[in-house]
Amino acid sequence: MRSVNRTTGWDFLNNLSSESSLSRLPLIRDGCSFSLIRISDRTLNGNATVSPRVTTHVVIIGAYGSAGVAVAQELADEEGVELTLVDDGDPGGGLCILRGCMPSKDVLSAGEHRFEARHDHRLDGVPEVDLEKVVTTKDDHVETFAEHRRAAVRELARRDDVTFYHRTARFVDDHTVAVGDREVEADYVVVATGSTVNVPDLNGLDEVDYVTSADVLDATEFPDSGVVMGFGYVGLEMVPYLSEAAGMDLTVIEHDDYPLDEADEPFRETILDLYREEFDVEVLTNTHEQSVEPIGESSVESDGDGGTSGEEGIRLHVTRRDQHETVEADQLFLFTGRRPEVENVGLENTALDPGPDWVRDTMQASDDDRIFVVGDANGREPILHVAKEQGFVAAENVLRHRDGEELREYHNVHHHVIFSGLGVYPYARVGVSEGALAAEDRDYVAVTRQASSDGVFKTKDVPRGLAKLVVDAEDGTVLGYQGLHYDADTMAKTMQVVVETEMDVREIPDRAYHPTTPEILDGLFRDAKAKLE
Numbered sequence: 001m002r003s004v005n006r007t008t009g010w011d012f013l014n015n016l017s018s019e020s021s022l023s024r025l026p027l028i029r030d031g032c033s034f035s036l037i038r039i040s041d042r043t044l045n046g047n048a049t050v051s052p053r054v055t056t057h058v059v060i061i062g063a064y065g066s067a068g069v070a071v072a073q074e075l076a077d078e079e080g081v082e083l084t085l086v087d088d089g090d091p092g093g094g095l096c097i098l099r100g101c102m103p104s105k106d107v108l109s110a111g112e113h114r115f116e117a118r119h120d121h122r123l124d125g126v127p128e129v130d131l132e133k134v135v136t137t138k139d140d141h142v143e144t145f146a147e148h149r150r151a152a153v154r155e156l157a158r159r160d161d162v163t164f165y166h167r168t169a170r171f172v173d174d175h176t177v178a179v180g181d182r183e184v185e186a187d188y189v190v191v192a193t194g195s196t197v198n199v200p201d202l203n204g205l206d207e208v209d210y211v212t213s214a215d216v217l218d219a220t221e222f223p224d225s226g227v228v229m230g231f232g233y234v235g236l237e238m239v240p241y242l243s244e245a246a247g248m249d250l251t252v253i254e255h256d257d258y259p260l261d262e263a264d265e266p267f268r269e270t271i272l273d274l275y276r277e278e279f280d281v282e283v284l285t286n287t288h289e290q291s292v293e294p295i296g297e298s299s300v301e302s303d304g305d306g307g308t309s310g311e312e313g314i315r316l317h318v319t320r321r322d323q324h325e326t327v328e329a330d331q332l333f334l335f336t337g338r339r340p341e342v343e344n345v346g347l348e349n350t351a352l353d354p355g356p357d358w359v360r361d362t363m364q365a366s367d368d369d370r371i372f373v374v375g376d377a378n379g380r381e382p383i384l385h386v387a388k389e390q391g392f393v394a395a396e397n398v399l400r401h402r403d404g405e406e407l408r409e410y411h412n413v414h415h416h417v418i419f420s421g422l423g424v425y426p427y428a429r430v431g432v433s434e435g436a437l438a439a440e441d442r443d444y445v446a447v448t449r450q451a452s453s454d455g456v457f458k459t460k461d462v463p464r465g466l467a468k469l470v471v472d473a474e475d476g477t478v479l480g481y482q483g484l485h486y487d488a489d490t491m492a493k494t495m496q497v498v499v500e501t502e503m504d505v506r507e508i509p510d511r512a513y514h515p516t517t518p519e520i521l522d523g524l525f526r527d528a529k530a531k532l533e
Contacts, residue, residue, distance in 0.1 A: 055082045055161075056402050059177050059186040061169045061193055061345060063087045063153055065094040066384050067375025068192030070391025071398075076156050078399060083162045084186070085153060086169040086179050092153070093146030095194050095376070096384050099214040102145055104237055105419060106138040107217055111244040112422040115278075118244075120461055129245040131220040138217065170346035174368055178346070188370050188398050192391065193345055195338035195376035200229070203291035208314050210332040213238050222246040223330030227316050229289060230335035231259045236271070236420045236427075238335055243279040244422060251327050252283045253318060259283075260427065262416065264434050266448065266466060267427065267484045274421055274464060284327070287320040295328065340379045354379075361409035363394040369401065386412060413500050414480075417489045425465055428492035431480030431499040434470050443473040447527035449520055451485040456515040462486035469505070469524040476504040476532055481524075487517040494521065505529060 058075060062068040063085035075081050089098075096102060110129050118126045157164035167180040177184050197212050199205070211219075211226075213234050226242060228235055231254045242248045252275075258268035275281045296312035316327045342354050351367040352358065358366050359378040365371040372394040375387035393410040400407050418427045437444045451457040451465040465485030471478050481495040498508065506529050510522035 055080055056187050056398075057082045057084065057185070058188045058190065058398060059084045059086065059169070059184055060190045061086050061177065062191065062375075062377065063164065064089045064092040064149060065192050065194050065375060065387070066096055067194075067377070067387040067391040067394075068190065069094075069149065069152060070388045071190050071192065071372075071374065071395045072153070072156055072162075074392055074395030075398065076159060076162060081161065081399075083156070084177075084179070084184055085157065085162065085164040086167060086177070087153075087164075088166065088168040090166075091143075091146055091150070092166070093142075093149045097145045097149055098142060099217065101384060103138050103142050103217045104213070105423070106141055107134050107245070108237065108241055108419060108422050110134045111241045112424055115240075115244050115422050115424055116461070119278075131222075131245065134245065135218060135220050168344075170344070171349045172346065174350045175370060187402070188372065190394055190398075191342065191345060191371065191373045191377050192375050192387075193341045193377045195382055196341040197334070198337045198339040199334065200289070200336050202229075202289055204293050208292055208294045208332055210334045212334050216242065216333070219246075222248055225249040225313075225329040226251075226331040226333050227314065227327050227329040228252040228333045228335060229316075230333075230337060231283070232261075232335070232337055233418050234337065235335035236260070236418050238333070239275065239281055240279050240420070240422045242333070243281055249329075250281045251329060252281055253287050253289060253316075253327075254283050254285045255288055257285055260418075262414075262429060262433065263427065263482060263484075264468065266468075267482055270464070270466060270484055271420060271425075271427065274425060278421065278464075284318070284320055284325075287318050287325075290317045290319060290324075292316045292332065338376065338382060340377045342373075342377055361411065362397050362407040363390055363410060364397065364401075364407070372398065381412075383416065385415070413496065415492065415496050417492050419489065420484070423489070424462060424486060425484060426487075426489040427482075427484045428488040428495075429480070429482045430492055430495040431478070432470065433480055433482060434468065437470060437479065444470050444479065445473050445528055445531045446470045447524055447531060449523045449527065451520060453523065454515075454517070454519045456517055456519060457486060459515065460486060460517075467520050467524060469528050471505045471528050471532070473532070476506050476528075477502050478505050478508075478528075483520075485517075485520065491518060491521060494518070506532065 058081060060068050060071055063072055064087040072083060072085055075083055114127055114129055117123050153164060156162050165179045170178045172178050172183055175186050175189060177186060177189060216238055226248050228239055228250055231252050239250060239252060243250055258272050260268045260271050272283060276283060293315050295315050313328060313330045314332045318325050318327060347354060352365050353367060359373045360366055363372045363374050365373055374390040374394045376382040389412060390410055393408060397407045413431055415430050420427050434446045446468060448466055448468045452463045457463050467483040467485060470480045478498050483491055505525055508525050510525045512518040512522050
């Protein structure tokens with residue numbers, strides 16, 4: 001067992017005389033040896049003193065994920081910090097690599113190629129998607145990505161002051177973590193356990209088989225029809241794949257008038273039309289699920305995470321604009337989002353209560369300032385780059401707290417991308433929306449441009465979509481961008497720089513290379529400048 005320090009503050013050291021010869025004090029817990037290590041003595045003005053620096057032991061639960069590994073990499077080079085990294089992932093690699101961002105883009109690309117071929121009249125015939133090859137290619141790529149992450153953790157663990165356990169971890173008390181059959185005492189604990197599928201509380205759901213996004217990524221065959229619950233980020237990405245690559249007839253349940261809650265209304269209207277017209281998806285708006293039941297029996301079993309399998313189909317009971325309706329399909333798909341995975345880490349043995357505002361902007365738990373919660377586990381904003389940045393801030397704040405310094409809060413500019421429309425028509429938002437500015441009664445200028453206004457989108461046969469820019473009416477500062485068009489995902493990086501550096505739109509050159517898709521940004525810049533004059 002690695003040496004740890006269970007001293008709470010510096011009182012223990014301060015009570016030692018400066019002449020004390022403190023090199024190693026053994027501590028025993030359950031047959032495992034621990035020790036306090038004095039890093040060094042130093043001489044000031046000829047007087048020997050004891051350095052007030054002891055080893056600070058940090059345990060990271062969930063070391064393979066983007067947030068956890070970010071904390072580890074930031075702290076690994078810090079003098080006087082000892083790390084215990086724990087993750088039971090099999091195979092390890094983190095959600096984004098194994099079942100999220102990367103594999104989904106891999107399979108979406110197959111549907112994207114078919115979609116583009118289907119819409120280009122210059123090409124003869126529509127190619128068939130070989131789902132076996134899609135999944136094999138995806139698996140090969142994912143294994144490469146995951147091995148890269150595992151190698152990074154192994155490299156950290158080669159250091160003398162870093163230990164990695166491929167085990168499950170649970171809190172025994174506020175600062176003691178059980179790792180397998182060991183108990184590890186820590187000065188700080190970082191919880192980076194990610195998220196799990198959010199299964200709604202729906203009557204009858206435990207009696208039917210359902211399929212999640214992870215199942216879709218591994219599937220090489222699909223039934224003829226499906227009903228989809230959940231039309232947020234996951235649904236907007238998975239639904240076109242099921243339609244285009246799997247050839248399914250789909251009915252989607254949407255609770256509101258339109259999907260895409262964070263967007264201004266024109267984008268919400270456009271994406272609904274896009275899915276209905278380009279992917280032939282039936283979207284039932286203003287509809288709410290009431291119950292679900294199986295229909296008959298079948299010899300075909302699914303790999304979903306639901307209850308009984310082998311049913312012939314499902315019947316979903318819904319209310320649509322206060323009227324009762326039923327929807328029948330071969331398969332139920334649950335794209336109902338994710339929730340923090342904190343139920344299995346023993347929080348009941350700590351002071352932590354994972355409810356609203358249970359994690360501060362410093363990434364500290366509100367109920368214990370020596371426990372930090374980062375990434376999807378804190379439920380604040382389940383986005384990969386946000387998780388990494390939270391990890392960096394948590395690492396910094398562990399050191400600041402140890403040294404008695406003021407902690408830094410984490411705040412970020414809104415920067416989201418949804419790979420909607422198979423990535424052919426992605427949605428991106430950076431900064432604030434016009435709706436948010438209007439709600440604040442702020443003085444602003446908004447300009448909108450259709451993708452079809454720029455010829456390059458027509459030449460690439462992707463004429464649908466639009467973009468919007470909002471700027472401060474007084475000083476011209478760019479406040480936000482939204483795009484639902486081809487290449488909007490890549491333009492989000494440009495607009496991130498513009499928004500985060502608070503650039504004046506009048507100082508931004510409008511000279512994208514012609515003809516390229518960023519000319520849509522030039523049009524927005526010009527229109528905004530004209531409105532400010």
